Amino acid sequence: MGGYVVNAELEARSNLFVAGDAACFYDPVLGRRRVEHHDHAVVSGKLAGQNMTGASQPYHHQSMFWSDLGPNVGYEAIGLVDSSLPTVGIWAHKDTSESEIKSEPGAHEKYEQGIVFYMDKSKVWGSYLEHIRQGSYARQVIAAGEEHQDFGLLAKQFDIHTKH
Numbered sequence: 440m441g442g443y444v445v446n447a448e449l450e451a452r453s454n455l456f457v458a459g460d461a462a463c464f465y466d467p468v469l470g471r472r473r474v475e476h477h478d479h480a481v482v483s484g485k486l487a488g489q490n491m492t493g494a495s496q497p498y499h500h501q502s503m504f505w506s507d508l509g510p511n512v513g514y515e516a517i518g519l520v521d522s523s524l525p526t527v528g529i530w531a532h533k534d535t536s537e538s539e540i541k542s543e544p545g546a547h548e549k550y551e552q553g554i555v556f557y558m559d560k561s562k563v564w565g566s567y568l569e570h571i572r573q574g575s576y577a578r579q580v581i582a583a584g585e586e587h588q589d590f591g592l593l594a595k596q597f598d599i600h601t602k603h
Contacts, residue, residue: 440460440465440471440472440473441473442457442460442461442462442463442473443445443457443461443462443463444463444471445457445462445463445464445495446491446562447465447497447498447554448463448486448495448496448497448498449462449464449483449486449487449498450481450490451491451529453558453565454491454501456463456487456488456490456491457487458480458483458484458487459479459480459484460473460475460476460480461484462483462487462500463587464483464538466499466501467497467499468501468564468581468582468584469518469519469581470532472519476502476503476504477504478502478503478504479500479502480504481500482498482500482502483498483500486498487597495560496565500578501517501518501577501578501581502517502518502520503515503517503574503577503578504516505574511533513569513570513576514567514568514569514570515567515568515569515571515574516565516566516567516568516579517565517566517568517574517577517578517581518557518563518564518565518566518577518578519557519564519565520557520565520566520567520569521557521565524557524558524559524564525557525558526555526556526558527555527556527558527590528552528553528554528555529553529554529555529556529590529591529594529599531550531551531552531553531599531600532549532550532551535567551561552571552599553554553569553570553571553594553599554567554568554569554571554594554597554599555569556587556590556593560586561587561588561594562584562585562586562587563580563587565581566580566581566583568597570599571580571598571599573597573598576596576597577597580596581592
């Protein structure tokens with residue numbers, strides 16, 4: 440995993456704070472982690488600075504990464520997006536309000552947007568959102584730590600059928 444082990448306030452030793460990808464922090468939902476994302480660096484750096492001045496606030500932000508590759512491809516990934524975890528993908532058809540749970544969509548099917556949930560048993564630990572800008576809601580789902588049985592219903596909470 441690497442990095443400097445820090446406590447909940449991003450403190451490695453008394454009055455020595457570490458942030459960004461150098462920090463190996465404890466996530467109350469996902470356990471000890473080290474994250475190498477711009478979003479994590481900004482948020483943890485700000486909090487470490489505040490804690491240096493006595494704020495004593497814990498770090499509990501679910502980091503994200505994103506990319507926009509021209510006007511037709513854009514995604515956000517929030518939480519633990521790890522290929523070793525089981526996944527469930529929900530994709531919305533381009534021309535209808537229908538969605539399907541598909542493990543391997545066919546080559547000729549036209550999906551416009553979708554979500555992939557990364558799970559530990561039935562709890563969501565991470566989300567990959569394609570053409571859906573709902574990262575703040577994905578953070579709420581991960582933080583809640585609830586078990587889910589119907590991922591199609593959960594995907595609808597992300598407004599999967601609205602063009603974004």
